[in-house]
Amino acid sequence: MSKTKKRPSGHPARVTAGPRTPARKTGPRSAAGAWIAGARLRTLPLGIAAVALGTGAAKADVLNVSKWLVLLCLVVAVALQIGVNYANDYSDGIRGTDDFRVGPPRLTGSGLVPARRVLVAALVFFAIAAAAGLAITIITGQYWLIAVGVAAIAAGWFYTGGKHPYGYYALGEVFVFVFFGLVGTAGTQFVLAGEVTTEGWLAGVAAGAIACAVLMSNNIRDIPQDKLAKKRTLAVLIGPTASRIVYVLWIVVAYLILAFFTLLYAKALLVFFTLLVTLPAILIMLTAKKPREYIIVLQLTSLFALLYSIGLALALAY
Secondary structure, three states: OOOOOOOOOOOOOOOOOOOOOOOOOOOOOOHHHHHHHHHOHHHOHHHHHHHHHHHHHHHHHOOOOOHHHHHHHHHHHHHHHHHHHHHHHHHHHHHOHHHHOOOOOOOOOOOOOOHHHHHHHHHHHHHHHHHHHHHHHHHHOOOOHHHHHHHHHHHHHOOOOOOOOHHHEOOHHHHHHHHHHHHHHHHHHHHHHOOOOHHHHHHHHHHHHHHHHHHHHHHHHOHHHHHHOOOEOHHHHHHHHHHHHHHHHHHHHHHHHHHHHHOOOHHHHHHHHHHHHHHHHHHHHHHOOOHHHHHHHHHHHHHHHHHHHHHHHHHHHO
């Protein structure tokens, strides 16, 4: 019988459901490469997208916005995203979920980095996000924003952390839609313009939809492994066929909102050039059979998030 490593107190024991599928040792071998991979840079466009769209909505509402506040909003979003990624790596690693991975190994689950160091890294980035958020609060005088920041960090931690992580109960899409969609976008506009307009809310829905599409493209790849680890993501619950359809629907939502914006902002029509990215992503998603194909979809969808948000933000601002 295989030995089970002792877990830190307060965390559940390693999962042992079914035969174990060894993770492929194809990840980065250097320490720096491991940390960069652990940050999951391909997901960072989600935070950038929300801030870009919120800034565009603010510029459509007021003539001038503070560049320093924009920078601080960006620090909050990106630091929170990296913190969530490291926290996810830590929590899934000590829980044993990553024992079933077939993709590149994670920092904690593969033993590349001690679990405590990954935890410290997550807390450091959460602290950076908190510090930038506190600076925003002091500058704007809107002290209720502290509660929003605390909620965002707590949601980021309990996504896969704690005894009952909500990411294991098909609620991951709720988190990314709310915080990397509505809160990130509308919050940025409020910080910069002092109010949230229809443009801000609609842009937030678009950002949230794209974030959900990115998450789905990741989770559908891991359905077999997540089943073994008893990680009940939305993709696991509804199955691969329905998950592919839901992915497409998230993309459609973003384009429907874009179509509405073209009625008010003529330059928004140019953002439809992103179909050059999303059409191949949709085609691959609907026909994919190998994990590598889903990774390509994730990369294309993240690129779409960046191009869509910057393009629409410029259309709203100018």
